[in-house]
Amino acid sequence: MITLALLSDIHGNLPAFEAVAADLLARRPDAVYVLGDMINGCPWSAEVMDRLLDLGWPMLLGNHEDALLQLGTSRIEPRYLDRDRYAALWWTREHLTERHLAVLAALPLESQLTLPEAPPLRIFHGVPGNISVGFRPDSRAEWIAHHLAAIPDGTVAGGHTHVPMTRWISRPGVGADDGRWLVINSGSVGIPFDGDPRASYAWLIGKLEGWQAAIVRVPYDREAVAEGYRQSSLSTEGGVLGEMFLRSAMTALPWVSDFLWWLRRCFGDTPTDMVAALRRYDATHGPGRWAFPLAA
Numbered sequence: 574m575i576t577l578a579l580l581s582d583i584h585g586n587l588p589a590f591e592a593v594a595a596d597l598l599a600r601r602p603d604a605v606y607v608l609g610d611m612i613n614g615c616p617w618s619a620e621v622m623d624r625l626l627d628l629g630w631p632m633l634l635g636n637h638e639d640a641l642l643q644l645g646t647s648r649i650e651p652r653y654l655d656r657d658r659y660a661a662l663w664w665t666r667e668h669l670t671e672r673h674l675a676v677l678a679a680l681p682l683e684s685q686l687t688l689p690e691a692p693p694l695r696i697f698h699g700v701p702g703n704i705s706v707g708f709r710p711d712s713r714a715e716w717i718a719h720h721l722a723a724i725p726d727g728t729v730a731g732g733h734t735h736v737p738m739t740r741w742i743s744r745p746g747v748g749a750d751d752g753r754w755l756v757i758n759s760g761s762v763g764i765p766f767d768g769d770p771r772a773s774y775a776w777l778i779g780k781l782e783g784w785q786a787a788i789v790r791v792p793y794d795r796e797a798v799a800e801g802y803r804q805s806s807l808s809t810e811g812g813v814l815g816e817m818f819l820r821s822a823m824t825a826l827p828w829v830s831d832f833l834w835w836l837r838r839c840f841g842d843t844p845t846d847m848v849a850a851l852r853r854y855d856a857t858h859g860p861g862r863w864a865f866p867l868a869a
Contacts, residue, residue, distance in 0.1 A: 575690040576602040578789075579759045580774040581698065581732025583607070583621050584614030584637070585665065586763025586822060588801070589772040590621050592793035593762050594628065602776070606686070608732040609635025609698030612677075613665045614764055614818040614829070615798060616805035622673045634680040635698040636705050636733065641666050642678055652842035660812030685726065691779025695726040699733040707733030708758050710740065711867055717742045721754055728784045730757035730775060735766035735827065737773045737788040757786045764818065766827040770795055798822050813847040826860055835864035 578597050583590050597605055607630050612618035614637075625632060640659075643649040644666050656663050669677075682704065683697035699707040700720040708717055708731060721729060721742065737760030744752040760773030767773075771790035778785045802808045802819050811818070817829035832854055836845065858864045 575779045577777040578602045578605045579730050580762050581608035581759045582610040582761035584763040585618035586615040587617035587620050588797040589763045589793045592791045593772050596791045605630045607632040609633045610637045613637040616801045616807045618665045619668050633698050638677045661815040664810050693726045695729045697731045709734045709736050710738040728755040732759050735761035739786045764821045765825040768825050770825040813851050831863045831865045
């Protein structure tokens with residue numbers, strides 16, 4: 574038997590990460606893997622990276638790492654040139670060291686874990702081959718199966734959506750006895766979107782006959798996050814998205830991703846008065862009336 578912990582989407586939330594790290598050091602899994610989006614959102618991206626490097630836990634590349642690594646390079650997407658809209662991302666870039674950037678640039682997109690005590694396990698940030706979309710409890714089974722069609726491994730795990738889950742998904746055209754994937758989303762350590770403010774990670778028990786998975790929730794001091802914003806220049810230099818990250822961290826609701834999805838839907842990637850856009854968004858959207866059709 575082997576035990577693994579999978580965590581994702583820390584987003585620079587050091588108080589939440591320290592609570593999860595303490596929980597894992599007490600539980601002593603055989604290995605811990607971090608499925609991307611370690612940085613950007615809360616004020617402690619550098620501190621989170623330092624702690625991860627001290628712990629030696631393997632990491633994958635997430636979409637926030639990829640976006641940050643584009644800044645100042647020839648491959649930058651035009652939208653990230655808008656420093657007003659993406660002020661929080663540029664702030665994070667300015668507060669990471671060259672060592673951090675080198676580590677992030679070397680991270681793989683996904684990994685197949687081949688372990689003697691259990692069947693192979695495929696891990697990634699979003700879905701196989703795409704770090705910008707992810708699996709959710711309300712994702713259509715057919716859509717999940719489409720994204721896993723080329724994956725032979727029976728157990729897969731990702732993050733990205735900030736909504737934890739464990740689901741069995743049938744393989745099209747295969748018998749029910751052995752034709753399923755166990756699909757895991759570890760949720761978010763730093764900014765959950767499911768209304769539960771506790772940090773989230775996945776706990777896996779592997780045996781030769783297969784994997785079992787459960788979601789673990791860990792409480793932490795969210796007021797320390799609010800205080801961290803107040804004391805950090807992120808509160809004044811992070812722009813509207815910095816404010817929306819804080820809203821999400823404090824409420825465990827998808828303010829930041831919903832607002833950004835709405836913003837691109839309404840204005841594309843053209844420069845926009847962000848303060849005016851936020852007022853317009855707040856007048857029509859929020860809990861119970863999210864813009865994104867699958868928002869929690």
